[in-house]
Amino acid sequence: MLKVVIIGSGNVAHHLITVFEQSNSVQLVQAYARNAASLSNLLPASKITTNFNTILPADVYIISVTDDAIAEVAALLPFTNQLVVHTSGSVGLQQLNAKNRRGVFYPLQTFSKNKAVDFKQIPLCLESELEADYAILETLAKAVSDNVYAINSKQRQSLHVAAVFVNNFVNDLYRIGYDICNENNVPFDILRPLIHETANKVQVLQPKEAQTGPAKRNDVRTMEKHLAFLTDEKKKIIYTLLSQSIQNNNE
The missing domain is CATH 1.10.1040.20 (ProC-like, C-terminal domain)
Structure with a gap:
Protein backbone atom coordinates (compact mmCIF):
# COMPACT_ATOMS: atom_id res chain seq x y z
CA MET A 1 0.00 0.00 0.00
CA LEU A 2 1.43 3.37 -1.04
CA LYS A 3 1.95 5.90 1.73
CA VAL A 4 1.20 9.52 0.87
CA VAL A 5 1.67 12.90 2.55
CA ILE A 6 -0.31 15.89 1.28
CA ILE A 7 1.30 19.31 1.70
CA GLY A 8 -1.33 22.04 1.43
CA SER A 9 -4.89 22.85 2.44
CA GLY A 10 -6.51 24.42 -0.63
CA ASN A 11 -9.23 23.09 -2.93
CA VAL A 12 -7.11 20.44 -4.65
CA ALA A 13 -5.57 19.31 -1.37
CA HIS A 14 -9.03 18.90 0.17
CA HIS A 15 -10.19 16.62 -2.64
CA LEU A 16 -6.98 14.59 -2.67
CA ILE A 17 -7.23 14.08 1.09
CA THR A 18 -10.83 12.94 0.71
CA VAL A 19 -10.18 10.46 -2.10
CA PHE A 20 -7.03 9.01 -0.52
CA GLU A 21 -8.81 8.58 2.82
CA GLN A 22 -11.50 6.59 1.02
CA SER A 23 -9.07 4.41 -0.95
CA ASN A 24 -8.23 0.85 0.08
CA SER A 25 -4.96 1.01 -1.90
CA VAL A 26 -3.52 4.24 -0.50
CA GLN A 27 -2.58 5.20 3.05
CA LEU A 28 -2.73 8.92 3.72
CA VAL A 29 -0.28 9.07 6.60
CA GLN A 30 -0.35 12.84 7.12
CA ALA A 31 -1.24 16.27 5.77
CA TYR A 32 0.65 19.51 6.29
CA ALA A 33 -1.10 22.88 6.64
CA ARG A 34 0.06 26.22 7.97
CA ASN A 35 -3.18 26.33 9.94
CA ALA A 36 -4.32 22.96 11.31
CA ALA A 37 -7.90 24.19 11.58
CA SER A 38 -8.13 24.35 7.78
CA LEU A 39 -8.03 20.53 7.65
CA SER A 40 -9.74 19.70 10.95
CA ASN A 41 -13.02 18.86 9.19
CA LEU A 42 -11.24 16.20 7.10
CA LEU A 43 -8.67 14.59 9.37
CA PRO A 44 -8.05 13.90 13.06
CA ALA A 45 -5.48 16.14 14.72
CA SER A 46 -3.01 13.23 14.86
CA LYS A 47 -2.81 13.24 11.03
CA ILE A 48 -2.19 16.99 10.68
CA THR A 49 1.12 18.78 11.12
CA THR A 50 2.04 22.45 10.90
CA ASN A 51 5.78 21.78 11.12
CA PHE A 52 7.86 20.61 8.14
CA ASN A 53 10.29 18.93 10.55
CA THR A 54 7.60 16.54 11.80
CA ILE A 55 6.48 15.29 8.39
CA LEU A 56 6.29 11.50 8.47
CA PRO A 57 7.97 9.05 6.05
CA ALA A 58 6.00 8.30 2.86
CA ASP A 59 6.38 6.93 -0.67
CA VAL A 60 5.06 10.13 -2.27
CA TYR A 61 4.91 13.71 -1.02
CA ILE A 62 2.32 15.76 -2.91
CA ILE A 63 2.74 19.54 -2.81
CA SER A 64 -0.69 21.06 -3.43
CA VAL A 65 -0.24 24.80 -2.86
CA THR A 66 -0.52 27.93 -5.01
CA ASP A 67 1.77 27.97 -8.04
CA ASP A 68 3.91 30.80 -6.64
CA ALA A 69 4.58 28.86 -3.44
CA ILE A 70 5.61 25.50 -4.95
CA ALA A 71 9.35 26.22 -5.25
CA GLU A 72 9.52 27.72 -1.77
CA VAL A 73 7.72 24.79 -0.15
CA ALA A 74 9.83 22.25 -2.04
CA ALA A 75 13.00 23.95 -0.79
CA LEU A 76 11.78 23.84 2.84
CA LEU A 77 11.25 20.07 2.93
CA PRO A 78 13.80 18.66 5.41
CA PHE A 79 14.61 15.43 3.55
CA THR A 80 16.40 14.36 0.36
CA ASN A 81 16.05 11.73 -2.38
CA GLN A 82 12.31 11.32 -1.79
CA LEU A 83 9.61 11.41 -4.48
CA VAL A 84 8.11 14.91 -4.33
CA VAL A 85 5.46 15.99 -6.83
CA HIS A 86 3.24 19.02 -7.36
CA THR A 87 -0.33 19.29 -8.65
CA SER A 88 -0.04 22.38 -10.86
CA GLY A 89 -0.99 22.58 -14.51
CA SER A 90 1.28 25.51 -15.31
CA VAL A 91 4.43 24.97 -13.23
CA GLY A 92 7.29 22.98 -14.75
CA LEU A 93 8.71 19.92 -13.06
CA GLN A 94 12.04 21.72 -12.75
CA GLN A 95 10.53 24.20 -10.28
CA LEU A 96 10.77 21.51 -7.62
CA ASN A 97 13.98 21.39 -5.60
CA ALA A 98 16.56 18.99 -7.10
CA LYS A 99 17.46 17.58 -3.67
CA ASN A 100 14.48 15.24 -4.11
CA ARG A 101 13.19 13.08 -6.97
CA ARG A 102 10.75 15.22 -8.90
CA GLY A 103 7.39 14.59 -10.51
CA VAL A 104 3.93 15.93 -11.30
CA PHE A 105 0.51 14.62 -10.22
CA TYR A 106 -1.89 17.00 -12.00
CA PRO A 107 -5.66 16.42 -11.73
CA LEU A 108 -7.28 18.28 -14.61
CA GLN A 109 -10.55 19.42 -13.07
CA THR A 110 -12.15 22.46 -11.47
CA PHE A 111 -12.33 22.00 -7.70
CA SER A 112 -14.40 23.69 -5.01
CA LYS A 113 -14.11 22.56 -1.42
CA ASN A 114 -17.86 22.19 -0.91
CA LYS A 115 -18.62 20.49 -4.25
CA ALA A 116 -18.08 16.73 -4.37
CA VAL A 117 -16.55 15.22 -7.52
CA ASP A 118 -16.32 11.69 -8.92
CA PHE A 119 -12.56 11.28 -8.80
CA LYS A 120 -12.73 8.13 -10.96
CA GLN A 121 -13.65 10.35 -13.92
CA ILE A 122 -10.90 12.94 -13.39
CA PRO A 123 -7.91 12.84 -15.77
CA LEU A 124 -4.64 12.56 -13.84
CA CYS A 125 -1.63 13.80 -15.80
CA LEU A 126 1.67 12.35 -14.63
CA GLU A 127 5.31 13.23 -15.18
CA SER A 128 8.55 12.17 -13.52
CA GLU A 129 12.28 12.32 -14.09
CA LEU A 130 12.81 8.62 -13.38
CA GLU A 131 10.98 5.69 -14.94
CA ALA A 132 10.72 3.92 -11.60
CA ASP A 133 9.05 6.98 -10.08
CA TYR A 134 6.55 7.11 -12.91
CA ALA A 135 5.52 3.56 -12.04
CA ILE A 136 4.88 4.68 -8.45
CA LEU A 137 2.80 7.66 -9.59
CA GLU A 138 0.87 5.52 -12.05
CA THR A 139 0.00 3.02 -9.32
CA LEU A 140 -1.13 5.88 -7.08
CA ALA A 141 -3.16 7.51 -9.84
CA LYS A 142 -4.90 4.29 -10.92
CA ALA A 143 -5.93 3.67 -7.31
CA VAL A 144 -8.24 6.69 -7.50
CA SER A 145 -8.91 7.42 -11.20
CA ASP A 146 -9.77 5.53 -14.40
CA ASN A 147 -8.16 8.24 -16.56
CA VAL A 148 -4.38 8.34 -16.24
CA TYR A 149 -2.06 9.99 -18.79
CA ALA A 150 1.68 10.43 -19.25
CA ILE A 151 1.98 14.16 -20.00
CA ASN A 152 5.23 16.12 -20.22
CA SER A 153 5.64 19.71 -19.01
CA LYS A 154 5.07 21.29 -22.44
CA GLN A 155 1.95 19.22 -23.04
CA ARG A 156 0.69 20.05 -19.57
Whole structure:
Protein backbone atom coordinates (compact mmCIF):
# COMPACT_ATOMS: atom_id res chain seq x y z
CA MET A 1 0.00 0.00 0.00
CA LEU A 2 1.43 3.37 -1.04
CA LYS A 3 1.95 5.90 1.73
CA VAL A 4 1.20 9.52 0.87
CA VAL A 5 1.67 12.90 2.55
CA ILE A 6 -0.31 15.89 1.28
CA ILE A 7 1.30 19.31 1.70
CA GLY A 8 -1.33 22.04 1.43
CA SER A 9 -4.89 22.85 2.44
CA GLY A 10 -6.51 24.42 -0.63
CA ASN A 11 -9.23 23.09 -2.93
CA VAL A 12 -7.11 20.44 -4.65
CA ALA A 13 -5.57 19.31 -1.37
CA HIS A 14 -9.03 18.90 0.17
CA HIS A 15 -10.19 16.62 -2.64
CA LEU A 16 -6.98 14.59 -2.67
CA ILE A 17 -7.23 14.08 1.09
CA THR A 18 -10.83 12.94 0.71
CA VAL A 19 -10.18 10.46 -2.10
CA PHE A 20 -7.03 9.01 -0.52
CA GLU A 21 -8.81 8.58 2.82
CA GLN A 22 -11.50 6.59 1.02
CA SER A 23 -9.07 4.41 -0.95
CA ASN A 24 -8.23 0.85 0.08
CA SER A 25 -4.96 1.01 -1.90
CA VAL A 26 -3.52 4.24 -0.50
CA GLN A 27 -2.58 5.20 3.05
CA LEU A 28 -2.73 8.92 3.72
CA VAL A 29 -0.28 9.07 6.60
CA GLN A 30 -0.35 12.84 7.12
CA ALA A 31 -1.24 16.27 5.77
CA TYR A 32 0.65 19.51 6.29
CA ALA A 33 -1.10 22.88 6.64
CA ARG A 34 0.06 26.22 7.97
CA ASN A 35 -3.18 26.33 9.94
CA ALA A 36 -4.32 22.96 11.31
CA ALA A 37 -7.90 24.19 11.58
CA SER A 38 -8.13 24.35 7.78
CA LEU A 39 -8.03 20.53 7.65
CA SER A 40 -9.74 19.70 10.95
CA ASN A 41 -13.02 18.86 9.19
CA LEU A 42 -11.24 16.20 7.10
CA LEU A 43 -8.67 14.59 9.37
CA PRO A 44 -8.05 13.90 13.06
CA ALA A 45 -5.48 16.14 14.72
CA SER A 46 -3.01 13.23 14.86
CA LYS A 47 -2.81 13.24 11.03
CA ILE A 48 -2.19 16.99 10.68
CA THR A 49 1.12 18.78 11.12
CA THR A 50 2.04 22.45 10.90
CA ASN A 51 5.78 21.78 11.12
CA PHE A 52 7.86 20.61 8.14
CA ASN A 53 10.29 18.93 10.55
CA THR A 54 7.60 16.54 11.80
CA ILE A 55 6.48 15.29 8.39
CA LEU A 56 6.29 11.50 8.47
CA PRO A 57 7.97 9.05 6.05
CA ALA A 58 6.00 8.30 2.86
CA ASP A 59 6.38 6.93 -0.67
CA VAL A 60 5.06 10.13 -2.27
CA TYR A 61 4.91 13.71 -1.02
CA ILE A 62 2.32 15.76 -2.91
CA ILE A 63 2.74 19.54 -2.81
CA SER A 64 -0.69 21.06 -3.43
CA VAL A 65 -0.24 24.80 -2.86
CA THR A 66 -0.52 27.93 -5.01
CA ASP A 67 1.77 27.97 -8.04
CA ASP A 68 3.91 30.80 -6.64
CA ALA A 69 4.58 28.86 -3.44
CA ILE A 70 5.61 25.50 -4.95
CA ALA A 71 9.35 26.22 -5.25
CA GLU A 72 9.52 27.72 -1.77
CA VAL A 73 7.72 24.79 -0.15
CA ALA A 74 9.83 22.25 -2.04
CA ALA A 75 13.00 23.95 -0.79
CA LEU A 76 11.78 23.84 2.84
CA LEU A 77 11.25 20.07 2.93
CA PRO A 78 13.80 18.66 5.41
CA PHE A 79 14.61 15.43 3.55
CA THR A 80 16.40 14.36 0.36
CA ASN A 81 16.05 11.73 -2.38
CA GLN A 82 12.31 11.32 -1.79
CA LEU A 83 9.61 11.41 -4.48
CA VAL A 84 8.11 14.91 -4.33
CA VAL A 85 5.46 15.99 -6.83
CA HIS A 86 3.24 19.02 -7.36
CA THR A 87 -0.33 19.29 -8.65
CA SER A 88 -0.04 22.38 -10.86
CA GLY A 89 -0.99 22.58 -14.51
CA SER A 90 1.28 25.51 -15.31
CA VAL A 91 4.43 24.97 -13.23
CA GLY A 92 7.29 22.98 -14.75
CA LEU A 93 8.71 19.92 -13.06
CA GLN A 94 12.04 21.72 -12.75
CA GLN A 95 10.53 24.20 -10.28
CA LEU A 96 10.77 21.51 -7.62
CA ASN A 97 13.98 21.39 -5.60
CA ALA A 98 16.56 18.99 -7.10
CA LYS A 99 17.46 17.58 -3.67
CA ASN A 100 14.48 15.24 -4.11
CA ARG A 101 13.19 13.08 -6.97
CA ARG A 102 10.75 15.22 -8.90
CA GLY A 103 7.39 14.59 -10.51
CA VAL A 104 3.93 15.93 -11.30
CA PHE A 105 0.51 14.62 -10.22
CA TYR A 106 -1.89 17.00 -12.00
CA PRO A 107 -5.66 16.42 -11.73
CA LEU A 108 -7.28 18.28 -14.61
CA GLN A 109 -10.55 19.42 -13.07
CA THR A 110 -12.15 22.46 -11.47
CA PHE A 111 -12.33 22.00 -7.70
CA SER A 112 -14.40 23.69 -5.01
CA LYS A 113 -14.11 22.56 -1.42
CA ASN A 114 -17.86 22.19 -0.91
CA LYS A 115 -18.62 20.49 -4.25
CA ALA A 116 -18.08 16.73 -4.37
CA VAL A 117 -16.55 15.22 -7.52
CA ASP A 118 -16.32 11.69 -8.92
CA PHE A 119 -12.56 11.28 -8.80
CA LYS A 120 -12.73 8.13 -10.96
CA GLN A 121 -13.65 10.35 -13.92
CA ILE A 122 -10.90 12.94 -13.39
CA PRO A 123 -7.91 12.84 -15.77
CA LEU A 124 -4.64 12.56 -13.84
CA CYS A 125 -1.63 13.80 -15.80
CA LEU A 126 1.67 12.35 -14.63
CA GLU A 127 5.31 13.23 -15.18
CA SER A 128 8.55 12.17 -13.52
CA GLU A 129 12.28 12.32 -14.09
CA LEU A 130 12.81 8.62 -13.38
CA GLU A 131 10.98 5.69 -14.94
CA ALA A 132 10.72 3.92 -11.60
CA ASP A 133 9.05 6.98 -10.08
CA TYR A 134 6.55 7.11 -12.91
CA ALA A 135 5.52 3.56 -12.04
CA ILE A 136 4.88 4.68 -8.45
CA LEU A 137 2.80 7.66 -9.59
CA GLU A 138 0.87 5.52 -12.05
CA THR A 139 0.00 3.02 -9.32
CA LEU A 140 -1.13 5.88 -7.08
CA ALA A 141 -3.16 7.51 -9.84
CA LYS A 142 -4.90 4.29 -10.92
CA ALA A 143 -5.93 3.67 -7.31
CA VAL A 144 -8.24 6.69 -7.50
CA SER A 145 -8.91 7.42 -11.20
CA ASP A 146 -9.77 5.53 -14.40
CA ASN A 147 -8.16 8.24 -16.56
CA VAL A 148 -4.38 8.34 -16.24
CA TYR A 149 -2.06 9.99 -18.79
CA ALA A 150 1.68 10.43 -19.25
CA ILE A 151 1.98 14.16 -20.00
CA ASN A 152 5.23 16.12 -20.22
CA SER A 153 5.64 19.71 -19.01
CA LYS A 154 5.07 21.29 -22.44
CA GLN A 155 1.95 19.22 -23.04
CA ARG A 156 0.69 20.05 -19.57
CA GLN A 157 1.16 23.77 -20.28
CA SER A 158 -0.95 23.43 -23.43
CA LEU A 159 -3.61 21.52 -21.49
CA HIS A 160 -3.71 24.22 -18.84
CA VAL A 161 -4.15 26.98 -21.44
CA ALA A 162 -6.86 24.96 -23.19
CA ALA A 163 -8.56 24.35 -19.84
CA VAL A 164 -8.71 28.10 -19.17
CA PHE A 165 -10.59 28.54 -22.44
CA VAL A 166 -13.07 25.67 -21.95
CA ASN A 167 -13.59 26.19 -18.23
CA ASN A 168 -12.70 29.63 -16.82
CA PHE A 169 -13.63 31.67 -19.89
CA VAL A 170 -16.81 29.67 -20.50
CA ASN A 171 -17.81 30.15 -16.87
CA ASP A 172 -17.36 33.90 -17.22
CA LEU A 173 -19.65 33.78 -20.25
CA TYR A 174 -22.20 32.06 -18.00
CA ARG A 175 -21.76 35.01 -15.63
CA ILE A 176 -22.44 37.45 -18.47
CA GLY A 177 -25.53 35.48 -19.47
CA TYR A 178 -26.68 35.51 -15.84
CA ASP A 179 -26.23 39.28 -15.65
CA ILE A 180 -28.20 39.84 -18.86
CA CYS A 181 -31.04 37.67 -17.56
CA ASN A 182 -30.98 39.35 -14.15
CA GLU A 183 -31.04 42.85 -15.66
CA ASN A 184 -34.11 41.93 -17.69
CA ASN A 185 -36.03 39.99 -15.01
CA VAL A 186 -35.63 36.65 -16.78
CA PRO A 187 -34.89 33.48 -14.72
CA PHE A 188 -31.40 32.18 -15.49
CA ASP A 189 -32.81 28.68 -14.88
CA ILE A 190 -34.36 28.83 -18.35
CA LEU A 191 -30.84 28.61 -19.79
CA ARG A 192 -29.69 25.63 -17.72
CA PRO A 193 -31.03 22.92 -20.11
CA LEU A 194 -29.25 24.69 -22.99
CA ILE A 195 -25.99 24.78 -21.02
CA HIS A 196 -26.40 21.10 -20.19
CA GLU A 197 -27.08 20.09 -23.81
CA THR A 198 -24.15 22.13 -25.14
CA ALA A 199 -21.79 20.43 -22.68
CA ASN A 200 -23.20 17.02 -23.59
CA LYS A 201 -22.79 17.56 -27.33
CA VAL A 202 -19.03 17.98 -27.13
CA GLN A 203 -18.84 14.55 -25.50
CA VAL A 204 -19.80 13.00 -28.85
CA LEU A 205 -19.04 15.71 -31.43
CA GLN A 206 -16.01 17.83 -32.24
CA PRO A 207 -16.63 21.42 -31.03
CA LYS A 208 -16.67 22.72 -34.62
CA GLU A 209 -19.36 20.16 -35.54
CA ALA A 210 -21.44 21.12 -32.48
CA GLN A 211 -21.38 24.87 -33.25
CA THR A 212 -24.74 26.55 -33.91
CA GLY A 213 -26.09 30.10 -33.71
CA PRO A 214 -26.24 33.31 -35.76
CA ALA A 215 -22.47 33.64 -36.29
CA LYS A 216 -22.28 30.07 -37.64
CA ARG A 217 -25.20 30.86 -40.02
CA ASN A 218 -23.68 34.26 -40.86
CA ASP A 219 -26.98 35.79 -39.78
CA VAL A 220 -25.76 39.39 -39.84
CA ARG A 221 -29.17 40.91 -39.15
CA THR A 222 -29.61 38.97 -35.91
CA MET A 223 -26.08 39.78 -34.75
CA GLU A 224 -26.68 43.49 -35.39
CA LYS A 225 -29.87 43.30 -33.31
CA HIS A 226 -27.95 41.66 -30.48
CA LEU A 227 -25.25 44.32 -30.56
CA ALA A 228 -27.89 47.06 -30.57
CA PHE A 229 -29.52 45.44 -27.54
CA LEU A 230 -26.28 45.35 -25.54
CA THR A 231 -25.50 48.63 -23.79
CA ASP A 232 -22.25 47.59 -22.12
CA GLU A 233 -19.31 48.25 -24.45
CA LYS A 234 -17.25 45.40 -23.00
CA LYS A 235 -20.05 42.94 -23.70
CA LYS A 236 -20.26 44.30 -27.27
CA ILE A 237 -16.54 43.69 -27.75
CA ILE A 238 -16.77 40.14 -26.38
CA TYR A 239 -19.81 39.41 -28.57
CA THR A 240 -18.03 40.75 -31.66
CA LEU A 241 -14.75 38.92 -31.03
CA LEU A 242 -16.41 35.58 -30.37
CA SER A 243 -18.72 35.98 -33.38
CA GLN A 244 -15.71 36.71 -35.59
CA SER A 245 -13.90 33.66 -34.20
CA ILE A 246 -16.89 31.45 -34.99
CA GLN A 247 -17.20 32.90 -38.50
CA ASN A 248 -13.47 32.55 -39.21
CA ASN A 249 -13.54 28.89 -38.21
CA ASN A 250 -16.68 28.04 -40.19
CA GLU A 251 -15.79 29.54 -43.55
